[in-house]
Amino acid sequence: MIDMVVSILLGSLTAMVPIVLTSTxxxxxxxxxxxNIGYEGILLMAALFGAMFAETSGNAWIGLLGGAFIGMLxxxxxxxxTVYLKGDHIIPGIGVNILxxxxxxxxxxxxxxxxxxxxxxxxxxxxxxxxxxxGSLSPMIPITFAIVFITHWVLFNTPLxxxxxxxxxxxxxxxxxxxxVERYRFLATVYGxxxxxxxxxxxxxxxxxxxxxxxxxxxxxxxLANMVFSGWNPVRALIGGFxxxxxxxxxxxxxxxxxxxxxxxxxxxxxxPYIVTIIIVxxxxxxxxxxxxxxxxxxxx
Amino acid sequence: MEEVPIIDMKGIVxxxxxxxxxxKGVDFSVKQGEIHGLLGENxxxxxxxxxxxxxxxPPTEGKIYVKGREVQFxxxxxxxxxxxxxxxQHFTLVEVFDALHNIILGxxxxxxxxxxxxxxxxxxxxxxxxxxxxxxxxxxxxxNLPVGVQQRIEILKVxxxxxxxxILDEPTAVLTPIEVKELFDVLRTLKEQGKTIIFxxxxxxxxxxxxxxxxxxRKGEVIGTVNTSEATPQLLARMMVGRDVVLRIQKPPKExxxxxxxxxxxxxxxxxxxxxxxxxxxxxxxxxxxxxxxVEGNGQTELIEAITGLxxxxxxxxxxNGKDITGRPxxxxxxxxxxxxxxxxxxxxxxxxxxxxxxxxxxxxxxxEFTGILNSIRWSNVKExxxxxxxxxxxxxxxxxxxxxSLSGGNQQKLIVxxxxxxxxxxxxxxxxxxxVDVASTEYIRNYLVKLRNENKAVxxxxxxxxxxxxxxxxxxxxxxxxxxxxxxxxxxxxxxIGLMMGGIKDES
Ligand SMILES: Nc1ncnc2c1ncn2[C@@H]1O[C@H](COP(=O)(O)OP(=O)(O)OP(=O)(O)O)[C@@H](O)[C@H]1O
Ligand SMILES: [Mg+2]
Numbered sequence: 001m002i003d004m005v006v007s008i009l010l011g012s013l014t015a016m017v018p019i020v021l022t023s024t025x026x027x028x029x030x031x032x033x034x035x036n037i038g039y040e041g042i043l044l045m046a047a048l049f050g051a052m053f054a055e056t057s058g059n060a061w062i063g064l065l066g067g068a069f070i071g072m073l074x075x076x077x078x079x080x081x082t083v084y085l086k087g088d089h090i091i092p093g094i095g096v097n098i099l100x101x102x103x104x105x106x107x108x109x110x111x112x113x114x115x116x117x118x119x120x121x122x123x124x125x126x127x128x129x130x131x132x133x134x135g136s137l138s139p140m141i142p143i144t145f146a147i148v149f150i151t152h153w154v155l156f157n158t159p160l161x162x163x164x165x166x167x168x169x170x171x172x173x174x175x176x177x178x179x180x181v182e183r184y185r186f187l188a189t190v191y192g193x194x195x196x197x198x199x200x201x202x203x204x205x206x207x208x209x210x211x212x213x214x215x216x217x218x219x220x221x222x223x224l225a226n227m228v229f230s231g232w233n234p235v236r237a238l239i240g241g242f243x244x245x246x247x248x249x250x251x252x253x254x255x256x257x258x259x260x261x262x263x264x265x266x267x268x269x270x271x272x273p274y275i276v277t278i279i280i281v282x283x284x285x286x287x288x289x290x291x292x293x294x295x296x297x298x299x300x301x
Numbered sequence: 302m303e304e305v306p307i308i309d310m311k312g313i314v315x316x317x318x319x320x321x322x323x324x325k326g327v328d329f330s331v332k333q334g335e336i337h338g339l340l341g342e343n344x345x346x347x348x349x350x351x352x353x354x355x356x357x358x359p360p361t362e363g364k365i366y367v368k369g370r371e372v373q374f375x376x377x378x379x380x381x382x383x384x385x386x387x388x389x390q391h392f393t394l395v396e397v398f399d400a401l402h403n404i405i406l407g408x409x410x411x412x413x414x415x416x417x418x419x420x421x422x423x424x425x426x427x428x429x430x431x432x433x434x435x436x437x438x439x440x441x442x443x444x445n446l447p448v449g450v451q452q453r454i455e456i457l458k459v460x461x462x463x464x465x466x467x468i469l470d471e472p473t474a475v476l477t478p479i480e481v482k483e484l485f486d487v488l489r490t491l492k493e494q495g496k497t498i499i500f501x502x503x504x505x506x507x508x509x510x511x512x513x514x515x516x517x518x519r520k521g522e523v524i525g526t527v528n529t530s531e532a533t534p535q536l537l538a539r540m541m542v543g544r545d546v547v548l549r550i551q552k553p554p555k556e557x558x559x560x561x562x563x564x565x566x567x568x569x570x571x572x573x574x575x576x577x578x579x580x581x582x583x584x585x586x587x588x589x590x591x592x593x594x595x596v597e598g599n600g601q602t603e604l605i606e607a608i609t610g611l612x613x614x615x616x617x618x619x620x621x622n623g624k625d626i627t628g629r630p631x632x633x634x635x636x637x638x639x640x641x642x643x644x645x646x647x648x649x650x651x652x653x654x655x656x657x658x659x660x661x662x663x664x665x666x667x668x669x670e671f672t673g674i675l676n677s678i679r680w681s682n683v684k685e686x687x688x689x690x691x692x693x694x695x696x697x698x699x700x701x702x703x704x705x706x707s708l709s710g711g712n713q714q715k716l717i718v719x720x721x722x723x724x725x726x727x728x729x730x731x732x733x734x735x736x737x738v739d740v741a742s743t744e745y746i747r748n749y750l751v752k753l754r755n756e757n758k759a760v761x762x763x764x765x766x767x768x769x770x771x772x773x774x775x776x777x778x779x780x781x782x783x784x785x786x787x788x789x790x791x792x793x794x795x796x797x798x799i800g801l802m803m804g805g806i807k808d809e810s
Contacts, residue, residue: 046584110761157416159409165397166406176357177407177458292396300357 071197
């Protein structure tokens with residue numbers, strides 16, 4: 001019994017990381033008023049390039065940072081379009097998601113010469129902190145916790161956080177007080193995308209150890225749902241992420257556990273995370289309030 | 302030697318991106334330590350000029366000198382650094398923040414990542430509030446505070462930045478008479494401290510009372526600057542409009558007819574579930590203006606929303622022309638002849654991002670004249686209608702295809718009034734119909750309400766402007782905490798008696 005609990009707990013924590021990182025990034029970005037629905041694509045591309053960076057440098061940590069760097073670049077692109085050029089917030093995200101499909105389909109054979117799938121060799125993957133027979137604990141788990149708590153603290157206690165929240169609620173008010181609206185919106189957007197990039201690289205060079213075309217499997221969108229669920233609050237996004245991680249992991253567990261998958265078809269469990277997402281979002285919507293200027297460009301005249 | 306003005310704007314021209322020429326070479330100068338009034342009709346360019354001075358907008362042409370030194374403001378930050386701060390006509394507050402965080406935003410202390418020193422900020426703010434005798438609660442989200450308090454927060458925000466020049470764009474439009482008096486006390490204190498104040502208002506009485514000099518703008522040009530001591534309201538009105546303005550309304554006596562609207566024992570709840578309207582009964586008759594006076598927040602909003610079908614009725618009945626309309630939806634009420642001029646034009650009256658033409662037919666768009674095959678909208682007729690309204694009501698707009706948000710506040714209000722009366726209604730429910738509207742348009746709107754009454758329509762008027770209710774009403778009620786303290790004829794009471802009734806005290810003598 002205790003081993004099952006430990007195993008489920010470790011598994012949930014492991015599955016939680018990409019969702020929590022992306023949600024936390026999305027919270028910051030939307031708190032500043034910039035909507036980005038391109039996280040799915042960022043996860044995908046960061047998974048691909050993260051693995052590439054890890055293998056060419058011979059260091060899995062370079063792979064993670066490389067993924068974050070890809071996220072940062074995509075965030076700068078999104079920020080340039082939405083914040084500085086006052087463009088629409090949704091369309092660039094759709095663009096990134098579609099672009100990612102192509103980049104990964106083309107990238108896997110181009111980089112590794114294999115079609116559809118690439119297995120990342122173990123020595124290029126992040127080594128666990130603790131290894132037990134029930135599962136392992138990646139160093140990315142405590143790092144994720146640290147990122148969430150620091151982000152939360154900065155958002156609600158510091159001048160930087162106050163300004164980020166102000167430009168997302170009422171940019172005109174911030175502007176009238178001499179706060180550079182564009183700068184904070186841009187920074188928050190880049191931060192959000194960078195965290196997603198880190199989460200994407202985690203998929204390939206840490207948790208799953210593969211690069212496939214479906215490796216993100218909707219986690220970018222689940223992260224957005226989780227952001228809504230959290231009421232745009234990083235610590236609550238951590239809790240929500242754990243719940244999603246639990247179901248995500250459960251489906252993996254059922255699939256690999258013949259005794260149970262005979263009773264419940266694993267396909268059913270596999271759709272659980274998505275069903276949970278829909279139920280939670282449907283239940284929460286209208287009860288939490290997004291930042292007032294979320295998704296709206298700000299122009300002075 | 303002539304003293305150097307603290308503010309000197311020279312040859313300011315402003316052309317908006319859509320081509321509107323809002324300012325056509327304005328010279329404007331303000332002396333150190335004075336309260337300088339800025340007057341002008343809706344759309345004259347007052348807000349535009351002040352936004353340029355506060356760094357919100359770049360001028361297309363012209364120069365700005367502060368204490369004799371030329372400056373170029375790229376953003377409000379630059380203006381603040383030069384000691385100039387502005388309180389905007391439409392509030393700029395972060396609604397979910399409390400007053401303290403709204404005020405310190407942008408100058409929270411050192412470093413981006415250090416913890417905000419809330420205690421220190423609180424101490425500094427408390428000191429500022431004590432000096433001015435001007436208190437606001439610091440820890441409540443500002444969205445839960447009444448507008449009068451929000452206004453104070455806006456002012457504190459600017460003063461906290463230690464400005465020398467304070468610009469107030471129509472600060473009194475949303476204040477009750479008592480709040481106006483308190484604001485004026487603060488302005489006088491600030492003047493004693495050596496601050497310079499630029500004060501915009503449409504209320505000539507206020508301008509006469511508080512300012513030292515007045516500059517009048519008309520259609521983007523300066524008409525002149527006068528010493529207030531040498532001016533009269535009539536003179537100022539004439540400078541603004543370019544003709545004589547009748548400041549009193551002509552209202553012939555009239556026998557009211559049958560009741561159009563009957564309200565019986567009406568109970569309505571407010572947003573927080575409290576009883577906002579407590580068992581009101583009254584009637585408004587054909588050919589009568591029934592006014593409701595009272596300090597804002599005593600249930601007037603809820604009463605109006607109930608009558609216009611926007612709020613749930615807990616108990617009681619509303620009868621229109623003998624027909625029970627309790628709980629009927631707004632569209633049905635409009636078809637039965639109810640028109641509504643709502644108190645909050647930007648949220649309820651207009652859709653700011655839509656064009657003048659689209660807004661001009663909101664709620665009328667299903668009428669036959671505006672629809673073609675398959676209920677598609679006949680744009681030619683819609684635009685024709687909008688053009689007619691613009692002409693008839695003298696609305697200043699760049700065109701029928703311009704977004705409504707590019708109209709000045711007063712012209713937005715005129716557009717609503719024009720649209721509503723064009724429905725040819727039986728009952729007009731008018732809530733704060735002249736708020737933020739210039740003297741000439743106020744005269745026009747008030748006369749129009751009287752004209753409707755003369756045409757045997759019923760008018761229900763709610764206004765925080767006591768003068769307005771007194772001037773227009775045939776009968777008036779004073780509302781206090783959800784009930785009528787009394788229903789009187791304006792000519793039979795003194796202002797004092799009404800003042801007492803507005804505080805809930807009924808004079809029994
Ligand atoms: N953002 C904008 N884009 C285009 N035109 C604008 C914009 N803002 C204002 N205008 C136009 O500029 C002119 C001056 O407007 P402004 O708001 O300065 O007037 P105002 O004197 O403050 O009027 P009010 O008393 O109604 O507030 C008006 O004709 C208005 O329609
Ligand atoms: Mg104005």
